[in-house]
Amino acid sequence: MNDQAKVIAMLRAARSVLVVTHENPDGDAIGGLLGLTHALRNLGKQATPYDVDRMPGYLTWVPGAAWLTNDADLAAYDAVCVLDCGAANRMGPRWQEILAHPRVVDVDHHPTNEHYGAANLVEGTASSTSEILCRLLPELGAAITPAIATLLYLGIYTDTTMFQNSATNPAALRACGDLVAAGADFQTVARRVYIDTSAARLAMLGRVLATLQVDDGGKIVGMVCRKKDLDELGLGPDDLETFVEHPRAVIGAGVAYMLREVDGAGLVKGSLRAIADIDVSLVAGRFGGGGHKKAAGFRAKGTLAEVRAQLIEYLRQALGTA
Numbered sequence: 269m270n271d272q273a274k275v276i277a278m279l280r281a282a283r284s285v286l287v288v289t290h291e292n293p294d295g296d297a298i299g300g301l302l303g304l305t306h307a308l309r310n311l312g313k314q315a316t317p318y319d320v321d322r323m324p325g326y327l328t329w330v331p332g333a334a335w336l337t338n339d340a341d342l343a344a345y346d347a348v349c350v351l352d353c354g355a356a357n358r359m360g361p362r363w364q365e366i367l368a369h370p371r372v373v374d375v376d377h378h379p380t381n382e383h384y385g386a387a388n389l390v391e392g393t394a395s396s397t398s399e400i401l402c403r404l405l406p407e408l409g410a411a412i413t414p415a416i417a418t419l420l421y422l423g424i425y426t427d428t429t430m431f432q433n434s435a436t437n438p439a440a441l442r443a444c445g446d447l448v449a450a451g452a453d454f455q456t457v458a459r460r461v462y463i464d465t466s467a468a469r470l471a472m473l474g475r476v477l478a479t480l481q482v483d484d485g486g487k488i489v490g491m492v493c494r495k496k497d498l499d500e501l502g503l504g505p506d507d508l509e510t511f512v513e514h515p516r517a518v519i520g521a522g523v524a525y526m527l528r529e530v531d532g533a534g535l536v537k538g539s540l541r542a543i544a545d546i547d548v549s550l551v552a553g554r555f556g557g558g559g560h561k562k563a564a565g566f567r568a569k570g571t572l573a574e575v576r577a578q579l580i581e582y583l584r585q586a587l588g589t590a
């Protein structure tokens with residue numbers, strides 16, 4: 269049930285709008301948050317992007333990043349527009365206070381969206397919330413400036429993993445064509461989001477790649493990361509975020525894993541990615557973890573070698589080759 273007309277009417281009527289997104293924000297969350305804020309300000313409204321959580325380091329360059337604030341008096345705003353947030357409790361610590369606002373506008377692309385707004389625009393087949401905003405902003409009368417174009421392009425580009433994952437669709441690609449025509453800085457987006465790295469992080473990748481191990485006739489591919497290596501290079505766990513993509517890329521791999529030694533006594537954190545048609549959340553569950561069918565995680569007691577041996581056994585069972 270969509271009320272696009274009501275969403276437009278509420279945003280038009282509001283003189284001040286607090287714009288909100290989900291915790292642990294990604295490119296779509298930040299692109300939508302700041303893209304809508306730019307558009308509302310260009311329409312002469314007072315718009316504030318509410319920063320529920322730490323901005324990821326790879327996004328600090330985006331236009332409007334300096335506007336983010338944690339200091340917002342909800343009652344002072346005519347409306348609260350929540351973006352890219354399927355479940356109300358993902359809005360962060362103040363989610364109940366936000367929900368109690370009389371004019372919450374919910375714009376999202378998660379099919380599981382709870383329709384918590386007074387007006388809801390939920391397009392479950394859209395690639396991203398930023399793609400929905402590409403259609404919504406002109407309806408509001410807002411021009412797509414180069415800054416807005418860059419932000420919305422960022423959202424579509426990241427939620428489709430560079431136009432590669434199953435969220436990619438003709439409407440998303442057409443929207444990106446329009447955004448590039450409007451001045452989106454697609455080269456900076458590509459560079460800052462997926463190319464830029466540090467020498468230390470590259471050195472860490474080298475050490476982790478050296479641990480690559482192939483089991484089960486090529487179907488199980490994984491790597492491990494020692495705490496000592498992170499410490500020596502002055503890095504943290506965030507620096508390992510995309511490393512699991514390397515074993516996942518190996519031709520013939522049915523499942524990929526990455527294990528990381530956590531600070532303290534004998535605790536290991538694992539990430540699993542399924543390529544074959546198996547449910548890795550069930551494998552993570554055997555260690556007390558969970559997640560999705562294609563991507564899951566867990567924590568386990570033991571050394572890297574012990575957890576690796578146990579994990580490979582569970583994965584062989586899941587693949588039906590044990």
Ligand SMILES: [Mn+2]
Binds near residue numbers: 297352395427
């Ligand atoms: Mn999204």
